[in-house]
Amino acid sequence: MHSSSTMEQAAAAPEEEVDSPVSAQGVAANEAVGAGKRKSDEPGEPEARGRGKRRRGAGGKKLRPGERYIPPPQKRNPGVSFSQEHYSETSYYFEGGLRKVRPYFFDFKTYCKGRWVGKSLLEVFGTEFRAESVEFYQRAAKEGRIRLNETPVEDLTVVLRNNDHLRNTVHRHEPPVVGRPLEVLVDDGEVLVVDKPASIPVHPCGRFRHNTVIFILGKERGLSELHTVHRLDRLTSGVLLFARTLEASKKLDQLVRDRQLEKEYVCRVEGEFPEGEVTCEEPILVVSFKIGICRVDPKGKECRTVFQRLSFNGKTSVVRCLPLTGRTHQIRVHLQYLGFPILNDPIYGSSAWGPHRGKGGVVGKSDEELLHALVEEHRSQESLHLLDMQDDGIGIKQQAEKNKTCEKRNKSDDTSEPDLSGDTHQTQMPSCTSSSAAVDEVKQDCTDSNTDSSSLQESQSQQPIESNGDQTEKTDNSQETPAGTRDHLCSECKLIRPDPTEKELIMYLHALRYKGPDFEYSTRSPDWAKEDWDEAD
Numbered sequence: 001m002h003s004s005s006t007m008e009q010a011a012a013a014p015e016e017e018v019d020s021p022v023s024a025q026g027v028a029a030n031e032a033v034g035a036g037k038r039k040s041d042e043p044g045e046p047e048a049r050g051r052g053k054r055r056r057g058a059g060g061k062k063l064r065p066g067e068r069y070i071p072p073p074q075k076r077n078p079g080v081s082f083s084q085e086h087y088s089e090t091s092y093y094f095e096g097g098l099r100k101v102r103p104y105f106f107d108f109k110t111y112c113k114g115r116w117v118g119k120s121l122l123e124v125f126g127t128e129f130r131a132e133s134v135e136f137y138q139r140a141a142k143e144g145r146i147r148l149n150e151t152p153v154e155d156l157t158v159v160l161r162n163n164d165h166l167r168n169t170v171h172r173h174e175p176p177v178v179g180r181p182l183e184v185l186v187d188d189g190e191v192l193v194v195d196k197p198a199s200i201p202v203h204p205c206g207r208f209r210h211n212t213v214i215f216i217l218g219k220e221r222g223l224s225e226l227h228t229v230h231r232l233d234r235l236t237s238g239v240l241l242f243a244r245t246l247e248a249s250k251k252l253d254q255l256v257r258d259r260q261l262e263k264e265y266v267c268r269v270e271g272e273f274p275e276g277e278v279t280c281e282e283p284i285l286v287v288s289f290k291i292g293i294c295r296v297d298p299k300g301k302e303c304r305t306v307f308q309r310l311s312f313n314g315k316t317s318v319v320r321c322l323p324l325t326g327r328t329h330q331i332r333v334h335l336q337y338l339g340f341p342i343l344n345d346p347i348y349g350s351s352a353w354g355p356h357r358g359k360g361g362v363v364g365k366s367d368e369e370l371l372h373a374l375v376e377e378h379r380s381q382e383s384l385h386l387l388d389m390q391d392d393g394i395g396i397k398q399q400a401e402k403n404k405t406c407e408k409r410n411k412s413d414d415t416s417e418p419d420l421s422g423d424t425h426q427t428q429m430p431s432c433t434s435s436s437a438a439v440d441e442v443k444q445d446c447t448d449s450n451t452d453s454s455s456l457q458e459s460q461s462q463q464p465i466e467s468n469g470d471q472t473e474k475t476d477n478s479q480e481t482p483a484g485t486r487d488h489l490c491s492e493c494k495l496i497r498p499d500p501t502e503k504e505l506i507m508y509l510h511a512l513r514y515k516g517p518d519f520e521y522s523t524r525s526p527d528w529a530k531e532d533w534d535e536a537d
Contacts, residue, residue: 070163071149073111087219090210093482097502098176101210103485103493106172112164121146121166122156132491140489145169171487177211178505184221186521190248191241192217192226193514193521198237199505202228213240229256230514233329235346238265238511239521255516256326262515265321265331266310266529268508269340270349273309273317280305280334284327287367293347293374294329296337296361303327305334311531316343318529331509337361343508343535352377 063069090104116124125137137146137156144152147167177199186193194213201208209215217223227249229241243249255261285300287293294300303325310318317340321331332348335341339359341349351357352373354364363370481493510529513522527533 068149068158068161070161071165073163081225082214082218083224087210087215092210092219094179095176096499097179098499098505099179099211099216100176101174103171103173103481103487103490105169105487106209107167107169109165109167112160112162112166114162116160117162118159120157120159121148121153124160125156136489136491140168143489145489171490171493172209173207173481173490173492174209174211175207176499176505178502182213182216182220185239185523187244190244191252191519192223192244194240194242195523196232196237196240196511198235198507201234202231202240208234229253230261230326232511233332233507233509235505235507236509236511237506237526239514239523240511241514241521252516259324260517262513263323263511264513264515265323266510266512266525267319267321267331267335268343268528268533269317269319269335270343271315271317271340272312273307273319273340275309278307278338280307280338282334282337282361284330284333286328288371291371291374292328293371294327294333295358295363295370296333301325301327303330303334305330307335307338310529313531313533316535318531345507345509347374350374350377 089106090102093100093102116128121141122134122137126134129137140146141152141154141156144154145168146153146156148158149165150167178197180197182197182200183195184192185195194217196202196213200211200213200216202213204212204214210219214226217226227243227246229243229249229252232238232240241252243252252261281302281304282296283298283300283302284294285297287295303323306322306324308320310320312318319335319340321335323330327333329348332342332345336345336348336353336358337360339356341357343349349357352370354362356362365373481490486493508526508528510523510526512525513520515521
């Protein structure tokens, strides 16, 4: 039985700089389905059904003493798309050049995984959901935030059975992204083309939901039911295509399969890239879907990229890139292999790859050692946000990141009380009303076990929202939970994190042009691609 890997955060591999047909409406349908691709339950319905069949199982079978009734799995509902109900879960605000999402309550859902059967909820939370302590989940259960088959569970010693449905309400914090608006290049009723800023994922995945292209277009421009033609890495900027109709989607999808779309990227790499045309045909293998790491390997998939140097400023080179195939991180991996990684690539320019940083495919360590080295390097630099990984990563607790990044206590609210660990927590909670929503998975590389949500009612005292990003901004360059959106159980609400700078959220890789048999869409070349650009500027 297929189910989500975690109620709180599924593995978040990065978006691809490749052609990969997928419907945004289909993504939303998966969201409404929930973990295990089942239709979301109607509020109150399973509980009522459970009362009526308390002593009988499926088919009227009598239950043994002490045996729980477990409702049957729900059917799929593939016709659901994102709507205003989803968009109104929370809102944006802008600060220090960044787009931020007000924290909000959200329900993560999953069906019981096979390896959980026969284990207690306490055991599962203690071994698999390590983003928080066991004490946290015990407190959350006492407040009715953990539900089993839609019934609140106060005692986590309950033993899980096959088809049990778990729901966990959390206070969700999304990372900030660059505050530049999404520029619509073309919207002719059939095709929507936007210039995607760096740092924004295309679809909801990992810790991102509202700070994604799909949600920003829906919330700020009323554009929904979009069919994605291709995707871009979160840190990559440039041309992004959507089909507005099913007919246009099928046409573009066929062009993708027939490789009739010409893609042109521009990037800035370290060193003096060779003159003339350079072709790399090394196969690429995915090392980790959880963190989104690939490398050149004979066992990988065949791929081909053509490079041409455009300029050299004495330190770095601007390179034109033509990926003739569409593999995950193809351009970035091939440039690393050639010995010219993208100047500010947080993964493939990392020293974790060894003294030559992966040039020629030489790493000198196992995949496991490589992943560990990458995480440790970014942890020491307080830049784990640049890795597309779930909070629990490869056995690395979210709390470890919190302890490393910032230990400051938020003392802006005087109303506090001791919690079970001796720390303080805020007693103020925003009011919320339940609504149905969701995320199960986005193709193979971007999964998220969200299915239902709670709509956060905005405080009248909160900063007004300006969708164009022109509102007056603060200058303290720190990220704290806005007043009126705090949760007394949430550990994130107690921290003040340094904000990433806009420069840290940008990678020097840009999708410059997409060309088909009878169309061509392009964007302006970014400033960092100018011949006289200097990194010190």
